[in-house]
Amino acid sequence: MSSQVALMVLVDIQSSAKISGILRLMFARLWLWSTPGLEFFKHMGSGKNGGFSFRPSGTHQALYCIFKDLSSAEKFCASSKLIQWYRAHANEFFSVKLKTYSIKGQWSGFIPQITADTPTSGPIVSITRASIKPLNCLEFWSKEPAAEISLEKTAGCIIAAGIGEAPFFRQATFTIWESQAAMDQYARQGAHQEAIRASMNGSYFSESMFSRYQPFDAFGSWKGRTLG
Structure with a gap:
């Protein structure tokens, strides 16, 4: 089994550092x-x-990484200038490491490797992402809010964050659930099930990835909730 480790970071940047944060979002990839x-x-x-809104946020950002092993991920968390800046200028900062146990699809041609068995208990993480076809964008967004906006109020959902590479067209959802059963129950709901069915038959997306993970080594807080 692969030794890959994923990392997700969510940050709400202080308003006084908003411009610096936007510049990092634009240019940090050059050295990452x-x-x-x-x-x-x-x-x-x-x-x-930090949610599912048509209006972009000037202060909320996310970083999703795949490292070859745990040691590389830990060194990055301890020494990355971007992570250090985030923590020094954050209203809220949350990070969690992840082991992949289910993958369907790909992200910019990259497919994370399976690194864990399907868990039988405990919390799980879901990351879904898609590149939405321009001609289908309006139809997709007419359906998606019904599936996503209510996430934070859904029983069993611990964290829900709407993130993306580009407004409207390249979107992702990060969620932490109390259990696999809690997530499966949500996935069977009408609006969300309709969105998944449409994605599977190619109606909306030019590329998509549905992934699930075992979370560990969580640190920080998000939307007032401390997690660890």
Whole structure:
């Protein structure tokens, strides 16, 4: 089984550092690629209030990384100038390491490797992402809010964040669930099930990835909730 380790970081940047944060979102990728052991990453923005909004947020950002092993991920968390800046200028900062146990699809041609067995208990993480076809964008967004906006109020959902590489067209959802059963229950709901069915038959997306993980080594807080 692969030794890959994923990392997700969510940050709400202080308003006084908003411009510096936007510049980092634009240009940090230029030096992130030189990180030892880093195999893949996406540096993303978010909807207003860190959620599922058509209006972009000026202060919420996310970083998703895949490292070749745990040691590389830990060294990055301890020494990355971007992570250090985030923690020094954050209203809220949250990070969690992840082991992949289910993957369907790909992200910019990259497919994370399976690194864990399907868990039988405990919390799980889901990351879904898609590149939405321009001609289908309006139809997709007419359906998606019904599936996503209610996430934070869904029983069993611990964290829900709407993130993305580009407004409207390249979107992702990060969620932490109390259990596999809690997530499966949500996935069977009408609006969300309809969105998944449409994605599987190619109606909306030119590329998509549905992934699930075992979380560990969580640190920090998000939307007032301390997690660890």
